[in-house]
Amino acid sequence: MANPYDALAEVYDAAMAHVDYDRWARYVHQCLQVHGDEVISVLELGGGTGSLARRLQPLGNYEYVLTDGAAAMVEQARAKLDAANMPATCATAGFTTVTLAGLERREPFDAVVLVYDGLNYLTETEEVRACLERVKGLLREGGIAVIDHATPANSEDHEREFFDRGTVHGMTYSRHSEYDADTGLHRTTFDVVKQGRHFHEEHVQRTYAPHTIADLISGSDLKVEAAYDAFSFDSAHDRSHRVHWVLRKGT
Ligand SMILES: C[S@@+](CC[C@H](N)C(=O)[O-])C[C@H]1O[C@@H](n2cnc3c(N)ncnc32)[C@H](O)[C@@H]1O
CATH class of the missing domain: 3.40.50.150 (Vaccinia Virus protein VP39)
Incomplete structure (x- = not known):
C-alpha cells in the first residue's frame, strides 16, 4: 500500500x-x-x-x-x-x-x-x-x-458512500469513500494505475x-x-x- x-x-x-x-x-x-x-x-x-x-x-x-x-x-x-x-x-x-x-x-x-x-x-x-x-x-x-x-453534518447530509473514477494523462484512478457516523471517520481508498502499475492508498479523516x-x-x-x-x-x-x-x- x-x-x-x-x-x-x-x-x-x-x-x-x-x-x-x-x-x-x-x-x-x-x-x-x-x-x-x-x-x-x-x-x-x-x-x-x-x-x-x-x-x-x-x-x-x-x-x-x-x-x-x-x-x-x-x-x-x-x-x-x-x-x-x-x-x-x-x-x-x-x-x-x-x-x-x-x-x-x-x-x-x-x-x-x-x-x-x-x-x-x-x-x-x-x-x-x-x-x-x-x-x-x-x-x-x-x-x-x-x-x-x-x-x-456534512457527512450525514451527503451520501455516506461515494464512488467515482477518471482518466488523466493515461493514468486511471478510482475513489471509494465511506463514512461511519459512530466513529466520525471517513475512509477513502484510491486506486491509481499508471504505466501498468497499480497503487492503492487509504486516507482516513475525522469529522x-x-x-x-x-x-x-x-x-x-x-x-x-x-x-x-x-x-x-x-x-x-x-x-x-x-x-x-x-x-x-x-x-
Ligand atoms: C484534501 S487535501 C487538500 C489539499 C489542498 N489544500 C487543496 O485545497 O487542494 C489535504 C492535504 O493535506 C495534506 N496533509 C494531510 N495530513 C497532513 C499532515 N499531517 N501534515 C501536513 N500535510 C498533511 C495532504 O498531503 C494533502 O495535500
Missing part, C-alpha cells in the same frame, strides 16, 4: 476538478483583508498541489510559502507554481511538526492558511492541539490564521463538530476572531457543513 498522496499526487487535480478554487481563493483573501492588519507574508499548510496558492497569491501579491506533508504533492505544487512564474516557495512539512527554523526562516508570518480538510486528517484531538500550537509558533503577534474543517474545535482553540493561545459557516460571513452553527475559523495570535 502506498502512503496517502504518493500515487494520487499526479492525478489529484483531475480528481478535484469539481472544486471551485477561484471562489475559495477569493474567500480566503477576503478573510485576510477583513481580519488581518497588513498581511504581506502567508504560509499555507497542507497546500497540496498549489491549486489555492496559484489563485490566492496574486490576489494580495502575497509573499507566499506553501507546505504540505506529502513530498509528491509539494513536487506537483512546485512545478505548477514555477510554470505560472509565481513567486512562491514550497517545502515539505507536517502540521504537527512545522517550525520557522524548519522552513529556514527567521520572520514569523502575518497569516497562516490551512483549508480544504487538512485538519480532518488529524484524527486525534491531541494532534489538532499540536497543530494549533505550531500555528501559534509560526505567526507574528497580531497575525491571523484561516483554518477550515468538515463537520459530521469534527464546531464545538469540539472551539474547545481545542480555547485551550490554545489563539483567539477566535470569527467562525464562519462555509464560504459565507455568517456565523457557523451546529449544522454547518464546513467551518472557516479566523484566529488571531495575541490580543
